[in-house]
Amino acid sequence: MEHIENGAAEQQRLIITEQEAGQRADVGLAAMLELTRSNMQKLLEEGRAVRGSKVLKSNYKLRLGDEIDVTLPEPQPLDVQPENIPLDIIYEDEDVVVVNKARGMVVHPAAGNLNGTLVNALLYHCKNLSGINGVIRPGIVHRLDKDTSGIMICAKNDAAHLSLSQQIQAKTAQRTYLAVVRGNIKTDSGVIETLIARDKNDRKKMAVVKEGGRDAVTEYEVLERFGKYTIVRCRLRTGRTHQIRVHMEYLGYPLVGDPKYSPMKTPFSIQGQALHSQTLEFTHPRTGERLSFEAPLPEDMHKIVTRLRLGQFN
Incomplete structure (x- = not known):
């Protein structure tokens, strides 16, 4: 395409x-x-x-x-208001702002969900945001699912937005994710390459399909094994909706706590999937400097990792 x-x-x-x-x-x-x-x-x-x-x-x-x-029809105008919502800002300058998004925070407003989003917070915090994605998603270069935590980059002007979008498309901007999955992954690393499309039985879910989908490629590396659970690092070669969640479920190792793809009881206390956008590396759109950032694990995932290492998960 x-x-x-x-x-x-x-x-x-x-x-x-x-x-x-x-x-x-x-x-x-x-x-x-x-x-x-x-x-x-x-x-x-x-x-x-x-x-x-x-x-x-x-x-x-x-x-x-x-x-x-x-x-495409023009999006219906929504009255998106700035809100004084605390942001965990990792880095900021005149062109970009790098944030550590909390689990449970929606990235941008949509019909029926106009408040409490990352965009509402950014509008309050920043005087300017890029307008390429319109009034609903100002500054948003890429997104994370509501219940995925971690690092995101937002653009303060259109030039920065275009540069960052091109880097993501060209795969020169690198992102890695940390996930806790069910099961003991036998291989130390691998590449998952499939087609992904909307699930025919549930339009809110994605699924691996044999035809009619879009290419989706995920690299994974096992970091630690705990018998019933495995900690993995994932790198996206493509950026499809729910890609890591779908690919790990396809392999037979769904993410802990995932309400869509692994709706099972878990011994861990977490609201949503155990998936964290951990690192981000990109070239600064103005200076050309190569920058690298890391978002620490949120408390809920840190507790999961600690319990796993102590063997407290049965």
């Missing part, structure tokens, strides 16, 4: 590759745009997807090399 910007932020040109060829337009385009199939069908019904001068229908079979222009 290739994205080509066409001036207006709400329009995208999608070039069909072998991965999408042969799929229905509503299925293939939904996966490429990370939309639900029903949302994509609505866009197609409204005539928002065209190939050349031809308006596509949902049942159109995508062909290799098709260039399809999709006009």
